[in-house]
Amino acid sequence: MSLLRKKDVAALSEQVSPLKRSLKTHDLVFLGIGAIIGTGIFVLTGKGALTAGPALSLSFLIAAICCGFAGLCYAEFASMAPVSGSAYSYAYISFGELIAFIMGWDLLLEYGLAVSTVAVGWSGYFQSLLANIGIHLPATLSSAAGTTENGVGIFDLPAFVIVLILTYFIAIGINQTKRLNDTMVIIKLVVVILFIVATIWYIKPDNWHPYAPFGWYSFHQDLATGHTLAAGIIPAASIVFFAFIGFDAVSSSAEETINPSKALPRGIMGSLIVCTILYIIMTLIMTGVVNYTVYAQESFLKAPVMAVIQATQQTWLGWIVSLGAIMGITTVMLVMLYGQTRVSYAMSRDGLFPKFLGEVHPKYQTPFKGTWFFGVVCALLAGFVNINILAEMVNIGTLAAFVMVSAGIIWMRKTQPNLRRGFRTPLVPITPLIAIVFCLVLIAGLNWDTWLRFAVWLIIGLFIYFGYSRHHSKLHDQ
Secondary structure: OOOOOOOOHHHHHHOOOOOOOOEOHHHHHHHHHHHHOOHHHHHHHHHHHHHHHHHHHHHHHHHHHHHHHHHHHHHHHHHHOOOOOOHHHHHHHHOOHHHHHHHHHHHHHHHHHHHHHHHHHHHHHHHHHHHHOOOOOOHHHEOOOOOOOOOOOOOEHHHHHHHHHHHHHHHOOHHHHHHHHHHHHHHHHHHHHHHHHHHHHHOOHHHHOOOOOOOOOEEEEOOOOOOEEEEOHHHHHHHHHHHHOOHHHHHHHHHHEOOHHHHHHHHHHHHHHHHHHHHHHHHHHHHHHOOHHHHHOHHHHHOOHHHHHHHHOOHHHHHHHHHHHHHHHHHHHHHHHHHHHHHHHHHHHOOOOOHHHHOOOOOOOOOHHHHHHHHHHHHHHHHHOOOHHHOHHHHHHHHHHHHHHHHHHHHHHHHOOOOOOOOOOOOOOHHHHHHHHHHHHHHHOOOHHHHHHHHHHHHHHHHHHHHHHHHHOOOOOO
16 A cells, blocks of 8 residues: 555546536636735735845745746646645645645645734734724734733634634635635725825835845844844745745636636736736835835834835825725635635545545535634634744745645656646746745745744644544555
8 A cells, every 4th residue: 555646637637526616717816816915015015124125026026936937837737637635636646645645734734824824914904993993802802812012912803703704705605705805806906006006106216225235145133123033035035925825726726617727827827927016016115115124113014004105194095005905815814715625625535634524515515514614723723822933834835835846747747748738837847946946945044943843743744644544545445
């Protein structure tokens, strides 16, 4: 009984899915934009600017290039094996079951922590809006324990509630999910474009000098905390890479997509291109209107766009941007949670997870029980746990998945060159190798304790695989 037993691509593609097919190319582009544009613009630009200075725009470009090369590899896999599960399913057909389980376990970490982390950011923006109209939540219900200096927080009620609300929409059907996502994406794109048009005239080119005060990689004293940290273009790229995670969730929608072999590659690459352009423009504005050192102020570090709005004295824009931030962050949670449920569905269907996680509701045509199970887990994490120290694990988990998918393309081209592909990654093996190198560079930019926590998570996963999954796998007797 091999640990590297594989699924047959042809059999995988021919299986009949109980999920409802209703997504088209524009829905997939919107799913990608929904996952990508949110935390990166409205939260991470402050921390990124303190790490790289005005060169943050270059950091975003590096992260985007990394995602672009990986995205080309995802696009080929999505056209070759249009099934749920994303990198998990791709690993199953290229490297075998053990590697597939590790990837699935990795993706659950990526999506779960991303949902919980972003929910906490959403809670902060939501409470700021409430405060502007004179409504204040009790301190004990405004944040999780250990997340504030005063230490009075016990439970983050808004973060808990928003995750449960989004879980409900995902559970009751893909049509409801896509309508909610499409509506919020349109609103936040309008807000981002409005912000660009209203603030671009206030750029002072002097604020871009020096462009790269910390070089490519160095150590300096953090202006916000006083601690000595890695700084420069590469460390900042490792930080803002978080802004791009989630486009891979688009590939998890394969079994709910009409004509997935064509629509998935277009959705993946289309969303990446749109978001990269907007990120670079926004970053140039953020560091051009005000000097990057301004973001060391705690209020601007948490809501960096407000620094720009205050500098331009356009108070009317603050309310609109706050609305856009809430919409943007909401769609990130929605797509991440959606991706997590589809990965767990695929793993359950293959026998690697308990059967109930993959049971499809006859009316809603969604993995109903699995959706609520992971939704509640993410809500509890967001409400009770200080996950700030775990946020970087989302990045390393995503980068690990990118490395696997990129390596998988090289392997599949070598072992199954005649397999039907609706999209072919250009310049193989050069393109996948570039993606792998970029990913490894960004992983090197993360702190060592992130690597350690990730290793512990993988060890826990291996215990689960050898204790349960290996013996319950649908390929057990093959």
